[in-house]
Amino acid sequence: MNTTQELYSREDLARLEKKTKRAGRAAAIFAAVTLMICVLLCCLTTQTNAARMEKATVAASVLGGWIVIYLYNNPVKDLRYERGHAQMLLEGERETLEGVLELSEQRMRIRGSIRFYPLTLTDGDEKRRSKVIAARADALRAKNGKRLRLYVVNGYAAAFEEL
Amino acid sequence: MNILKNFFSQWYKYVFWALMSVFFWGWIFTLLTDAPAAKKLVLCVDRPALRDEALAETLSADRPEGIKLIAVHSFDYYIFDTEELRCADLYIVGEREASTYIESFRPLDDSGFAAGGRALWTHEGVAYGVLIYDAETREGAAASYIEYTAEGETPQSYYLFFGAESAHREDGAAATLAEILFGLS
Numbered sequence: 001m002n003t004t005q006e007l008y009s010r011e012d013l014a015r016l017e018k019k020t021k022r023a024g025r026a027a028a029i030f031a032a033v034t035l036m037i038c039v040l041l042c043c044l045t046t047q048t049n050a051a052r053m054e055k056a057t058v059a060a061s062v063l064g065g066w067i068v069i070y071l072y073n074n075p076v077k078d079l080r081y082e083r084g085h086a087q088m089l090l091e092g093e094r095e096t097l098e099g100v101l102e103l104s105e106q107r108m109r110i111r112g113s114i115r116f117y118p119l120t121l122t123d124g125d126e127k128r129r130s131k132v133i134a135a136r137a138d139a140l141r142a143k144n145g146k147r148l149r150l151y152v153v154n155g156y157a158a159a160f161e162e163l
Numbered sequence: 164m165n166i167l168k169n170f171f172s173q174w175y176k177y178v179f180w181a182l183m184s185v186f187f188w189g190w191i192f193t194l195l196t197d198a199p200a201a202k203k204l205v206l207c208v209d210r211p212a213l214r215d216e217a218l219a220e221t222l223s224a225d226r227p228e229g230i231k232l233i234a235v236h237s238f239d240y241y242i243f244d245t246e247e248l249r250c251a252d253l254y255i256v257g258e259r260e261a262s263t264y265i266e267s268f269r270p271l272d273d274s275g276f277a278a279g280g281r282a283l284w285t286h287e288g289v290a291y292g293v294l295i296y297d298a299e300t301r302e303g304a305a306a307s308y309i310e311y312t313a314e315g316e317t318p319q320s321y322y323l324f325f326g327a328e329s330a331h332r333e334d335g336a337a338a339t340l341a342e343i344l345f346g347l348s
Contacts, residue, residue, distance in 0.1 A: 042195060050192060051217075057192070069176050
């Protein structure tokens with residue numbers, strides 16, 4: 001008997017939400033620490049050490065800010081996009097595609113959105129295109145070349161069943 | 164690798180943040196350390212090779228009474244604000260360029276400074292500057308802070324001038340600072 005394998009579960013969604021919050025909190029803490037260091041350096045400034053303190057403050061601000069930008073651009077945003085898509089896959093209306101799976105090796109990204117791998121399902125002469133979220137591509141990669149039934153929401157694979 | 168990739172793909176955000184930091188903290192530190200003209204003495208030196216912070220620190224150690232801040236800047240500092248340059252209390256300018264800034268200088272007689280036997284720079288019969296660096300002997304005051312002659316440059320003598328717009332003629336602070344300056348090696 002064939003079983004349907006879901007790419008995301010409710011537990012995964014809850015886990016993603018937790019991770020998103022944690023990454024956001026880490027970025028916020030880093031920003032607060034940077035600001036506190038800068039304020040402390042300002043408080044320790046006198047007429048004689050002003051030039052040195054200004055350089056130190058700018059250096060702390062630039063480095064701290066860069067780390068915050070990096071944290072926000074990578075873990076926070078990526079997790080947020082993934083969580084949004086996971087929710088869509090769990091709650092969206094599904095359509096079914098059938099065919100032999102061919103999963104691309106080339107990871108792609110829609111600007112300001114999720115990373116994904118394109119895939120094609122070939123059923124006779126008919127080719128149907130879809131995508132799988134990069135974080136869950138490994139589950140499908142093992143089925144490359146096999147005939148599958150794919151459950152798709154808004155063009156993204158939500159679940160599959162080996163035929 | 165991922166960090167570098169992110170840096171290059173989002174470089175404009177990192178550059179923007181760096182520029183914002185420089186301008187913002189520069190503004191904050193100006194607010195923190197600046198003082199009103201009545202409590203500040205400004206020395207402008209027409210030499211790019213200048214240890215301005217070190218000189219300001221040395222002068223601040225013995226600053227005249229009532230003065231909160233002594234600032235030392237090269238003329239390049241005022242590239243975007245020439246009006247501010249006119250309001251300095253003291254200037255060190257080479258003899259070749261001195262006449263260009265004559266309107267910013269106060270006649271020596273009106274400065275409250277006793278030049279003693281020092282050589283003077285005069286313009287139309289009026290003395291304005293006091294010799295602070297002699298091109299012939301290559302000796303001068305505060306020479307460890309100011310590079311009066313760079314390599315390959317034709318030497319010229321430098322003079323100390325008093326600012327026409329200085330707020331420190333009456334209280335004698337500018338003259339006191341000039342005396343301290345002449346005492347530096």
